Amino acid sequence: MKSSNTSACRPWSIAATVLLASMGSANAASWTQDFSTCSNGAKVSNSGAYSAWDPCGSGTTTDVRVGAVATSGSTAISASVYSWGGGGLGVVNVNEDPNATGPHAVDSYGGIDALVLNFASTVSLSSFQIGWNGTDNSYNGYNDSDISVYAWTGTAANGPTTYNKSDSSWKLIGDYFDVGASNNSSGNLVAGGSAGVSTTTFSSYWLISAMGNSDSKIDAFKLLSVSGMTSTPPTGVPEPGSIALLGLGALGMLAVRRKTTANR
Incomplete structure (x- = not known):
């Protein structure tokens, strides 16, 4: 045979x-969005007026809008984005006074603050950088910088119907503890630090939130930049x-x- x-x-x-x-494969383009170029001390956007989210910032992509959300327990409360130039983006919720002295950061005081990033296309985050933070610059009880990152995985054509992280449409990507220079992240006492994000999830909506965990500390940070990849469809x-x-x-x-x- x-x-x-x-x-x-x-x-x-x-x-x-x-x-x-x-x-049939898709290509991915890397980018970094820098928020340190936003006007210092300026109110960027109001909660609820998501159609007016401000596209402040610069980098290899400008296709992102920024909004603010906050929750007190399970209840959503009003919040606004404030820019502090080289310090980064912060949030002031309805339980805080924007005219009072304070960090005006994304924090867990008077509610859990979060920044909402709405991209024009689906992206996957690879890292984020913070400026001022409570880990490196303890101030009036703001003494920690634990951060959570979420991606929206819902299917509604018009995007999320809620920005409450407890909703099942928001997927926890990772918890990042004590982000800042003192935990061996990059940066210094002014520039803060960075954290890498490991995920295969792509989404147009992302939440970068104060964690507000039960360690008896108040989380606080300001967001300087985010980096990631944009998924491009195959030809x-x-x-x-x-x-x-x-x-x-x-x-x-x-x-x-x-x-x-x-x-x-």
């Missing part, structure tokens, strides 16, 4: 498989050379199959 030559078709099969896979249309290579691969496999059948 003659041996089979079916193994000879494997190179053709592998090449065709790889080519097909590459034709879906193969080039003529790719089509020709696939055709040759198919002919090669057919020829080997016929020869194998004849030799049995």
